[in-house]
Amino acid sequence: MSTTTVANPSYRQRVGYQAALLGGFALVAAAMLVIGDIATRDAIAQREAEDLLASLEQVIPTQLHDNALLADSITLDTADGELRVYRALQGLDVAGVAFETVGQGYAGPIRVLLGIDADGRVLGARVLSHTETPGLGDKIEVARDDWILSFDGKSLGEPPPERWAVKKDGGDFDQFSGATITPRAVVSAVKDGLELFAARRDALTASAVQQVSSDE
Amino acid sequence: MSTIDERSTNWPRIARDGVWDNNVVMAQSLALCPLLAVTGTATNGLGLGLASTFVMVASGLLVSVLRGSITPQVRIPVFVLIIATLVTLVDLGMNAWMHDLHKVLGLFIPLIVTNCAILGRAESFASRQAPLPAVFDGLMMGVGFTLVLVALGAVREALGSGTLFANASMLLGQSLSWLEVTLITDYRGFLLMILPPGGFIAMGFLLAGKRMLDRRLAARREAKAAGVPASA
Numbered sequence: 475m476s477t478t479t480v481a482n483p484s485y486r487q488r489v490g491y492q493a494a495l496l497g498g499f500a501l502v503a504a505a506m507l508v509i510g511d512i513a514t515r516d517a518i519a520q521r522e523a524e525d526l527l528a529s530l531e532q533v534i535p536t537q538l539h540d541n542a543l544l545a546d547s548i549t550l551d552t553a554d555g556e557l558r559v560y561r562a563l564q565g566l567d568v569a570g571v572a573f574e575t576v577g578q579g580y581a582g583p584i585r586v587l588l589g590i591d592a593d594g595r596v597l598g599a600r601v602l603s604h605t606e607t608p609g610l611g612d613k614i615e616v617a618r619d620d621w622i623l624s625f626d627g628k629s630l631g632e633p634p635p636e637r638w639a640v641k642k643d644g645g646d647f648d649q650f651s652g653a654t655i656t657p658r659a660v661v662s663a664v665k666d667g668l669e670l671f672a673a674r675r676d677a678l679t680a681s682a683v684q685q686v687s688s689d690e
Numbered sequence: 691m692s693t694i695d696e697r698s699t700n701w702p703r704i705a706r707d708g709v710w711d712n713n714v715v716m717a718q719s720l721a722l723c724p725l726l727a728v729t730g731t732a733t734n735g736l737g738l739g740l741a742s743t744f745v746m747v748a749s750g751l752l753v754s755v756l757r758g759s760i761t762p763q764v765r766i767p768v769f770v771l772i773i774a775t776l777v778t779l780v781d782l783g784m785n786a787w788m789h790d791l792h793k794v795l796g797l798f799i800p801l802i803v804t805n806c807a808i809l810g811r812a813e814s815f816a817s818r819q820a821p822l823p824a825v826f827d828g829l830m831m832g833v834g835f836t837l838v839l840v841a842l843g844a845v846r847e848a849l850g851s852g853t854l855f856a857n858a859s860m861l862l863g864q865s866l867s868w869l870e871v872t873l874i875t876d877y878r879g880f881l882l883m884i885l886p887p888g889g890f891i892a893m894g895f896l897l898a899g900k901r902m903l904d905r906r907l908a909a910r911r912e913a914k915a916a917g918v919p920a921s922a
Contacts, residue, residue: 486761496764503775510779517786525789607730607884610851618857652879 530572532616533589533598534562538569550674557670559678562589568679570597571671577663580655581605584614588667592679595629599664604656611656621648621657630668638665699823708830715838716900720807725839726889728798730850733858735843736836738798743832745780745802746811749773750828753816760817769812777802794861807835838896845892850884852877 485491523544530543539562550557550573562570572589582605589597599622601614613619624647630638639645640658649657671678714720724742728734752772753760760768781799784792792799802808811831816824848854852874859867882888 492761492764495759495761496767499764499768499771503771506775507778510782514782514786518782521786521789525793607881610879610881610884652881 529587529600529602530560530589532600533572533587534560534570535597538562538564538591538597540564543572550677552670552674561678566681568592568681571678572597573667573670574602575663575667575670577659577661577666579604579606579659580611580653581607584656584659584663586660586663586667588664590668590671593629594668594671594675595627596625596664596668598623599625599660601660606656607653610650610653613650613653614656614660621650622660624648625664628664630665630672635665638662699820701823701826704823704827705830708827708832709834709837713834713838713900714807714810714831715835716897718807718810720810721805721835722893723804724798724801725842726886726893727801729839729843729846729889730884731847731853731857732840732843732855733861734798735839735841736855736858737795737861738801739832739836739839741780741795741798742802742805742808742835743829745773745777745805746808746828746832746835747825748776748780748828749808749812750816750824751821752776753812754819754821754824757817765817766809766813769809769817773808773812774803791861807831842889842892842896845896846883846888848873849892850880850882850888852879 527544534543541561541563543560543562546563547558547560550559557573559571559573561568562572570589570591572587575586575588577584577586584604584606585602587600587602589599591597600616601622604611604614606612606614613621616622633646637644637646638661640647640649640654640661642649642654643658645661647657647661710716712718715722715725721742724738728738749769749772753769756768756772777799781792781796784799785796811828815827819827844854847856852872854871854873855869858869862869880888883892
């Protein structure tokens with residue numbers, strides 16, 4: 475009725491009505507969010523898997539493996555908890571692995587996906603996420619600068635361990651003008667990843683068939 | 691349903707208010723948190739502006755449609771609920787179906803909730819107006835906000851890193867990559883302008899500039915009204 479919007483009927487002033495109204499809106503909002511979540515959950519999971527696969531393919535060359543990278547992962551117990559390691563298999567032999575390593579940047583953690591071949595050489599490194607200063611620290615993204623490609627082919631022996639640092643610290647890797655902490659964090663993240671690989675090499679490169687049988 | 695306080699809609703007035711006279715940032719000084727946080731580059735400003743405009747239009751429509759059933763006592767929490775739900779749904783939907791765009795804009799979408807200007811428009815305009823004017827007001831306020839974001843982002847980007855619309859093709863697609871301009875080659879960068887203090891400084895100059903322009907325009911109008919030729 476048109477009069478109800480003009481006049482304010484007395485029941486609308488009661489506390490119980492206000493509470494019920496707010497509760498009703500909250501209920502509708504919650505229902506909308508649940509529906510939204512259900513409607514998008516699968517699609518989002520799918521998109522995230524595609525993103526991960528796209529990143530994995532950047533750090534592990536396609537010709538190096540004949541398996542589906544997402545399907546073939548193992549978990550490794552490390553000092554910082556469980557680490558998911560994706561394996562590039564050629565037949566049953568491990569040709570390379572990829573896992574995530576984290577460095578402490580200027581404004582927060584920098585997540586780096588690192589691909590390493592069976593001999594311990596870097597196949598590729600890509601930054602998955604970071605919160606560095608736009609225009610300065612974000613040169614670590616491959617879309618903005620090819621700095622991150624300077625890790626390709628490097629290993630713990632080459633350059634020697636003491637030169638695994640930015641040039642300002644006497645190392646081999648370039649820093650950016652105005653941003654030293656960011657590349658320093660990425661260098662140390664990659665170095666940490668290589669050291670982890672060296673320490674756990676046997677577990678990481680064990681032939682796939684053994685891994686399967688020991689799992690069961 | 692008809693409400694009595696609806697005057698005949700003055701469309702040009704709404705547009706002028708949104709873009710200039712009652713601009714979210716320049717006149718109301720709202721939305722400064724997301725504004726200063728993301729305007730390191732013009733592209734980022736444009737991204738946040740587009741996302742905010744969408745939410746402003748949608749929240750204007752919803753609040754206006756529901757205005758008859760919301761009582762004054764609980765209106766603020768209800769508006770907050772509507773806006774937060776809307777933002778979350780937009781975030782989820784974009785992540786699922788416009789994933790590439792979400793990768794670029796995703797950072798800005800949660801920031802929209804911190805934009806008090808949306809709540810401000812819901813309270814002061816949409817809750818008193820019919821749906822169509824409310825939608826138009828949301829659109830115009832969004833356009834005004836976007837303009838300020840892009841202007842501030844452009845100033846900070848030009849002074850801070852010597853480029854304009856860097857990485858615009860990541861947001862808008864390859865067809866608009868001509869927008870990306872390097873103003874000064876081999877520019878060493880001016881860190882202060884990219885960091886938050888630079889945002890405050892540039893914002894101050896932008897506000898002062900608008901005041902000066904407004905004052906000059908008003909003086910010219912007065913001079914014209916008095917029949918004296920305007921002096922430059």
